[in-house]
Amino acid sequence: MMIERRALVGAVVLGLCIAVAGLLVWGFAAPYHQRLFFTFLVNLIAVVGLQVFMGNSDITHFGHVGFMGISAYVTAILATPVAVKRSALATAPFGVNTFELSPLVAVLFAILITLAVAFLVGLMMVRQAGIAATIATVAFLVIVHVVVMNWVDLTRGPRAFYGIPPKATIGWAVATAFGAIVLARAFRDSRWGLQLRASSEDVAAASAVGVPIRKLRFAAWMLSAFIMAVAGALFTLFVGTISPKSFYFDLTFLTIAMLILGGMHSVTGAVVGCVIVTAGVETMRFLESGPVFAGAKLPEMFGLTGFFLGLVIVLSMAFRPSGLLGSDEIDDIWHRRRLRKAGVEVS
Amino acid sequence: MEYLLQQSMNALSLGGEYALLALGLAIVFSVMGLVNFAHGDMITFGGYAMFLVAAGMGIANPALLLPVGVLSVVLFAMFLEKVAFKPVRGAPPTTGMLTAFGVSILIQNVALIFVGTRAKSVPTMDFLISNVTIGSVRIPVVQILETAVTVIAIALLVVFLRRTTIGMAMRAAARDVSTVRLMGVRADRVIATAFAISGFLAGLATVFVLARRGAVDPFMGFTPVLKAFVAAVIGGFGSLPGAVIGGLVLGVAEVMMQVVLPESMAGFRDAFIFTAVGVLLLVRPQGILGERPDFGEKS
Amino acid sequence: MFKAENVSVSYGPIRAVRDVSLTVGEGEIVTLLGPNGAGKSSLISAIIGLVPKTGGRIAFRDEDVTVLGTEALVCRGMTVTPEGRRVFAELTVAENLRLGAATRGDPDGIAEDTEKFLEMFPILRRRFHSAAKYLSGGEQQMLAISRSLMSRPRFLMLDEPSLGLAPRIVDQIFEFLIQLRTWGVTMLVVEQNAGEVLEFADRAYVLASGAMQFSGTAEDLRQSGGVMEMYLGLEGH
Numbered sequence: 001m002m003i004e005r006r007a008l009v010g011a012v013v014l015g016l017c018i019a020v021a022g023l024l025v026w027g028f029a030a031p032y033h034q035r036l037f038f039t040f041l042v043n044l045i046a047v048v049g050l051q052v053f054m055g056n057s058d059i060t061h062f063g064h065v066g067f068m069g070i071s072a073y074v075t076a077i078l079a080t081p082v083a084v085k086r087s088a089l090a091t092a093p094f095g096v097n098t099f100e101l102s103p104l105v106a107v108l109f110a111i112l113i114t115l116a117v118a119f120l121v122g123l124m125m126v127r128q129a130g131i132a133a134t135i136a137t138v139a140f141l142v143i144v145h146v147v148v149m150n151w152v153d154l155t156r157g158p159r160a161f162y163g164i165p166p167k168a169t170i171g172w173a174v175a176t177a178f179g180a181i182v183l184a185r186a187f188r189d190s191r192w193g194l195q196l197r198a199s200s201e202d203v204a205a206a207s208a209v210g211v212p213i214r215k216l217r218f219a220a221w222m223l224s225a226f227i228m229a230v231a232g233a234l235f236t237l238f239v240g241t242i243s244p245k246s247f248y249f250d251l252t253f254l255t256i257a258m259l260i261l262g263g264m265h266s267v268t269g270a271v272v273g274c275v276i277v278t279a280g281v282e283t284m285r286f287l288e289s290g291p292v293f294a295g296a297k298l299p300e301m302f303g304l305t306g307f308f309l310g311l312v313i314v315l316s317m318a319f320r321p322s323g324l325l326g327s328d329e330i331d332d333i334w335h336r337r338r339l340r341k342a343g344v345e346v347s
Numbered sequence: 348m349e350y351l352l353q354q355s356m357n358a359l360s361l362g363g364e365y366a367l368l369a370l371g372l373a374i375v376f377s378v379m380g381l382v383n384f385a386h387g388d389m390i391t392f393g394g395y396a397m398f399l400v401a402a403g404m405g406i407a408n409p410a411l412l413l414p415v416g417v418l419s420v421v422l423f424a425m426f427l428e429k430v431a432f433k434p435v436r437g438a439p440p441t442t443g444m445l446t447a448f449g450v451s452i453l454i455q456n457v458a459l460i461f462v463g464t465r466a467k468s469v470p471t472m473d474f475l476i477s478n479v480t481i482g483s484v485r486i487p488v489v490q491i492l493e494t495a496v497t498v499i500a501i502a503l504l505v506v507f508l509r510r511t512t513i514g515m516a517m518r519a520a521a522r523d524v525s526t527v528r529l530m531g532v533r534a535d536r537v538i539a540t541a542f543a544i545s546g547f548l549a550g551l552a553t554v555f556v557l558a559r560r561g562a563v564d565p566f567m568g569f570t571p572v573l574k575a576f577v578a579a580v581i582g583g584f585g586s587l588p589g590a591v592i593g594g595l596v597l598g599v600a601e602v603m604m605q606v607v608l609p610e611s612m613a614g615f616r617d618a619f620i621f622t623a624v625g626v627l628l629l630v631r632p633q634g635i636l637g638e639r640p641d642f643g644e645k646s
Numbered sequence: 647m648f649k650a651e652n653v654s655v656s657y658g659p660i661r662a663v664r665d666v667s668l669t670v671g672e673g674e675i676v677t678l679l680g681p682n683g684a685g686k687s688s689l690i691s692a693i694i695g696l697v698p699k700t701g702g703r704i705a706f707r708d709e710d711v712t713v714l715g716t717e718a719l720v721c722r723g724m725t726v727t728p729e730g731r732r733v734f735a736e737l738t739v740a741e742n743l744r745l746g747a748a749t750r751g752d753p754d755g756i757a758e759d760t761e762k763f764l765e766m767f768p769i770l771r772r773r774f775h776s777a778a779k780y781l782s783g784g785e786q787q788m789l790a791i792s793r794s795l796m797s798r799p800r801f802l803m804l805d806e807p808s809l810g811l812a813p814r815i816v817d818q819i820f821e822f823l824i825q826l827r828t829w830g831v832t833m834l835v836v837e838q839n840a841g842e843v844l845e846f847a848d849r850a851y852v853l854a855s856g857a858m859q860f861s862g863t864a865e866d867l868r869q870s871g872g873v874m875e876m877y878l879g880l881e882g883h
Contacts (some may be wrong), residue, residue: 058441060441060444060445062448121625123629124625124626124628124629127628127629127632128628128632129584129632129633130440130441131376131382131440131444131584132580132584132628132632132634134382134444135382135576135577135579135580135584136580136625136628138573138576139573139577139621139624139625140621140625142573142617142618142621143617143618143621143622146614146615146617146618147615147618149614150614150615150618253452256445256448257449260445301460302459302460302463302464303455303456303457303458303459303460303565304456304460305456306452306455306456306459307452307453307456307457307459307460309449309452310449310450310451310452310453310454310455310456311449311453312449313445313446313448313449313452314431314446314449314450314453316449317435317438317442317445317446317449318434318435318446321435321438321439321442
């Protein structure tokens, strides 16, 4: 039980860092930076959600953003006021333009529908060997994208879906991020998480001692989809306008780069990677737009952000394949430091 | 009858394109365990090479552009192997796969930075986009050529793998690289050859992809290669005959969907196909010709 | 002809082989004995360059070959018949033999050698065009040794050639090795079971827990009951 309490403390400390940052931003930051911070939190939740599946099962997952998209669109369709929907979704099926739900209820439905989809996809996923599973996740993302793009009556297709009530606040986002971190840590350090991580290291040995690998993978898959669904709904209710592009490869690249840089086996790593990559991406965005620097106008370099993300992934893989933190969590680092202070030899 | 012939030709040529790409993926995977997510960007590179040669050197003759396309992809594939994939050789499959994924993003964005998002047109040979009329059936030349080239390429590949020492070494290396090295065959050479072949097949595909599209853009490689990945999974990932069969199955499925789906649903085609593949994998997780995932016996 | 000095092999923190030295003279059959897990296979793999050495030097025919890779060593005339045979299961017998000769460029010589081994092991001729996975264990071992010999090595290391084979087959294989000596092939035979190898080996080494415990003539080893009993679980003669 010692270990579990330590994990909980670690998760709470990590969450508190986010909360303190949230308080500072809420109190002092300009609106632009508030928006930036909110986006950061959504990405953070998504990266933590991704970590739950990838970090524990060791299967690369490129479809996580698809769950965000499903949840975002369901939330948008249900929560947008009838007045808007009458013109924006004039030909909507199922009569969805005749009623509106309160944002909270809409989010609840969004999560349920996302989980139902995750359940069906998960049945197929857990039976695949690693590589086929990864390709299946890419195919899943494409399916979601194709459906959103083409079901014009329901989603407005490639055009923006607007008029969603922007009810989400920084407070909500901080609370959700906090919850996601605690959830991810709780799973990682539970008996299930431990067994799943062990099984991804040695499948044969794990199944020999009776670890139900498929069931555990499925559990991680569902929990991951749940967190992604929350992130998607939160995003929608903050920005108020979404389009299919918001939930496609750009966001996939971004979140994957964040997780890989930080270390996919560690929730703390997910958070650290998210912070560093966000800083890097903002710098790149600034350079990309062709800023005036020391009196000289730099050229516009569209594509710099993507280049940076690709570089982060390639360099991480070449020089530090397990990420900055490896398999260490924040409490592992303290614990080691304490031991070292006490004069115990640690490797 | 004519309609059927036309559609079969459609299916064969499309399936051939997928088969060429899926074979390239499977060869590299079988020899070094790398899932090459940058395979599609090799097509993009070939497209840009053709564009630059056409625009920069003023070579308007499309007949000269075709070898440029194929050769540039071969060289690019070997270049990628040397710079990007050598450092992760022998690393866990995830590391290689993510490296390839990162490389793919890098290539796309380099193209974005230096050439821009807008599509650039590439001159194609007139006869490629013309039609042949057999009786009352009109069939595009590009389809006939694509089918023929696919068949020839596969036949050549089979001969190469069966008759040459390096070909045998490649088949052997799919199971046991270290024993191949004990035969005095350099692992470097086997892997470089695998990439060269994979590039050659992708180069052939590039020419046909371009003949259909007539233009290049930074993301043009994505869709064909996603299909090739799916084809490889259908056939059984890593199996060469599986890659060919998977490509054909996917080509036929796509054309059938196109025929069956009403106009208003046409946009959903890929969603339907991928879902169908998902169901297939539920019944047969290892694909058509794949082996059941062996639990940790790979030495 | 062959000399390994103070070779060490480590896997992470585990030192599998520690400062092991051994020599093999031209035309000799030397055996390397030791219990399971002694580090014999690690030592062989390190010598042929399949796993990195963490220390030591290797010389072959008066040349320092310590830093050379597997492929270069094979080209110079060293090779290994690996433990568990490791024939290329999906390839035919013919293709297995052809790959064995990958370093050679003389088609006539290759054909001649192939014929020689088919003569010697008629079963390989009957199965010439079927996949190696359909051969029995003994047949696979015959194929594996023939495959190694296709590169015309001067120095052949055999890693547990008798492993998992019926005694009758083991006799046949060992008889073949004795015959090989007359062709001028120098051999290092790694074995867990000392009994039969000692009957035809010139000299013997005993490796246990990654360190060399004994070296001497095969006769000496047979006489020293203590070593035999302690490391090889056999009564001395």
